Amino acid sequence: MEELNLKSTILVAQFDELSDAERVLIEKAKESTYNSYAPYSHFHVGAAILLKNGTMVVGCNQENAAFPSGLCAERSAIFAAGAQYPDQPVIMLAIAVRNSEGKFLEEPASPCGSCRQVIIETETRFRQPVRILLYGTKHTYVMDGIKQLMPLSFTKL
Numbered sequence: 246m247e248e249l250n251l252k253s254t255i256l257v258a259q260f261d262e263l264s265d266a267e268r269v270l271i272e273k274a275k276e277s278t279y280n281s282y283a284p285y286s287h288f289h290v291g292a293a294i295l296l297k298n299g300t301m302v303v304g305c306n307q308e309n310a311a312f313p314s315g316l317c318a319e320r321s322a323i324f325a326a327g328a329q330y331p332d333q334p335v336i337m338l339a340i341a342v343r344n345s346e347g348k349f350l351e352e353p354a355s356p357c358g359s360c361r362q363v364i365i366e367t368e369t370r371f372r373q374p375v376r377i378l379l380y381g382t383k384h385t386y387v388m389d390g391i392k393q394l395m396p397l398s399f400t401k402l
Contacts, residue, residue: 251396256387263378263385267337270295271380273303274339275349277318281305285312287345290354292318294326294375296333302326319360323367334371338364339378353379353386355394364391365398 260268270293277291283306290306304322308315316324319340326335342354356364368374374390392398 253393253396254388255393257384258387259384263387266295267339267378267385267387270301270337270339271341271378271385273301274318274341274378274380277303277305277322278341278343278349281318281343282307284308285310289343289347290318291341292322293339294322294335295337296326296330297336298330298333300326300330300333302329317357317360319356320363323363334373335367335375337376337378339380341380349380349382351381351383353381353384355379355386361391361395362399365395365400369400 263271273293274291277293278289281289281291283289285308292304294302296302302322302325304318304320304325306316306318307321319338323335326333340354340356342350344350364375368391377388377391379386388394
């Protein structure tokens with residue numbers, strides 16, 4: 246039997262170490278948390294994506310009493326971009342989260358498995374990685390593609 250070692254590289258950056266474009270995208274994600282509908286989890290998630298043409302599209306989580314009927318912020322942003330700009334690759338994705346007390350999380354939160362799969366599909370579709378920014382008040386995690394969070398992924402054959 247062999248052992249398979251997988252390595253992920255995640256940068257840990259202070260907000261002021263990020264580029265102007267990254268800071269703007271994070272601010273858009275933070276703003277989007279205020280449009281979240283989260284009466285059950287009280288976990289308000291905002292996402293903002295930057296398209297190749299420079300357009301920014303935002304999304305936020307939308308919960309429902311029938312839990313599978315809700316939608317995460319990341320997918321709402323990616324699907325909205327796909328509906329409005331179907332030929333534009335996603336260059337970057339920023340995610341921010343506020344808790345039940347209305348405060349942004351100190352440590353970044355990462356996308357759920359379904360959102361990770363949608364991001365993988367987006368990278369596969371446009372044949373390029375999506376830069377991912379996970380915001381926390383203490384620091385921001387920066388990744389050059391979803392495979393840093395999900396190295397063994399399910400893609401088309």
